[in-house]
Amino acid sequence: MALSFKARLTLWHLVAVAVILAGTAVAADWALSRAVLNQVIDGAVLTLAEAEAAALATTPQAPLRVHETPPGTAAPSFARLDKFVQIIALDGRVIARGMTLGTARLPASPALLARLRDGETVFETVNDFEEPVRMVSLPVDVAGTRYAVQVAMSLDDAYAVLGSARWLFAAMAAGILLGVGLIGVILTRRALRPIDRIVARAREIGESSVGERLPSPGQQDEIGRLVDTLNDMLARIEEGLEVQRRFTADAAHELQSPLSRLRMELEVTLRRRRDIGEYEDTLRSCLEKVERLAILTKELLTLARLDAEQGRAAPPSVVPLGPLLDAAVRRLASEAEKRHVSIALQPSSALSLSVRCAEGLADLVFTNVLDNAVKFSPPGGQVVVDAAAEGSDVIVGVADSGPGIPAEEIPRVFERFYRGRTARANDRTGFGLGLAISQAVVRHHGGEMSVESAPGGGATFRVRLPVGS
Secondary structure (H helix, E strand, O other): OOOOHHHHHHHHHHHHHHHHHHHHHHHHHHHHHHHHHHHHHHHHHHHHHHHHHHHHHHOOOOOOOOOOOOOOOOOOOHHHOOEEEEEEEOOOOEEEEOHHHOOOOOOOOHHHHHHHHOOOOEEEEEOOOOOOEEEEEEEEEEOOEEEEEEEEEEOHHHHHHHHHHHHHHHHHHHHHHHHHHHHHHHHHHHHHHHHHHHHHHHHHOOHHHOOOOOOOOOOOOHHHHHHHHHHHHHHHHHHHHHHHHHHHHHHHHHHHHHHHHHHHHHHHHHOOOOOHHHHHHHHHHHHHHHHHHHHHHHHHHHHHHHHHOOOOOOOOOEEEHHHHHHHHHHHOHHHHHHOOOEEEEOOOHHHHOEEEOOHHHHHHHHHHHHHHHHHHOOOOOEEEEEEEEEOOEEEEEEEOOOOOOOOOOHHHOOOOOOOOHHHHHOOOOOOOOHHHHHHHHHHHOOOEEEEEEOOOOOEEEEEEEEEOO
16 A cells, blocks of 8 residues: 555654664764773773782782782772782793682683783783683783783673663664654644645636635745645636637637528528529639638647647747748738738848748748738838847847727737727738737747737737747
């Protein structure tokens, strides 16, 4: 069974704390062992060995013996009661023993005797004695002969202390781990409680209630920023759904109108027999409506494809600007001539530049903008096309001499299916999709479109595209 995020967070927290405690306990045990064995015990046996060696050196002519009591009439030294003292020759013979040693003897291996002959003080742990002991062997010269003073101390008490310390470390670690675990569970639940509320609220939000928002925790921390980000995303989704609904309704309306007229015209024609000329007129009228439907369908498919590719990087393609504008001008020359409108392509050094855009889509953009300018220019009017380089972009301007765009209509010029009062009043052909498609293409390639206009002063559309390199 998969663990929840809370359980995983708590588990990883406990594992991390357990590793830290284990490392701390091992380090503390190592430090305590060194302090007890090396400093306390080694220091005690070395001090007694040095004291015994000093006593031997003060009476070099006397027989060698272990000094159980200090000179004078003082009582026996308590420092000797838990230690074993032995004096040996360097051939291994025992010369003298302390009372605590009895008849036993401390070990003296050949390797130890060799090191003593070299004048080395040797510390070692002896486990094969009657009990584990820590022993020091100190070479001493008496009357020209080298002997060794061996002092040993039992490790049972030290091992007992270290064992108790280990149990204490384990108990403390278990207590700390339990306390940290409980605190971690409580803090995790408190920290994730706002997320639980956000999840519960998010599950209630559907397509019909996308206008609702997630509850804000009231703090601008990580969770607060997460809620703000999700609410911004919901706002974008709501906007996208609204655009989709409006687009679907407008598309259905635009499709329904010619289809209704087409059906009505066919029904009227089929009500009675007619001569060939009337049938031909009806078929030509129907063909015009079908062509109009085909154009609308093509534009809708173009918009759908652009929407599907939204957010994806456009394939890089460097297109020369001059030939691109020349081709668009030639394509609209016949329509401009029919409307008695001239198209002027201003000579500019910028026309020798290139833009980064898919060639076919760039041609579609400039054709749509030029077609729009020619369509709204009066007879005898002029459309001026110029270009300029600005930083890392190329700006292409298309200015017409039409009636201009009212200020309240400018924000809606690039909306899908939007047609201004001038277009509706003059019964201009089109569906209100050309500029929307052009803006979608330009944005898809990292550019932007804008429009400037004054009533009666014409309109200027500017297309900004990344410069090609």
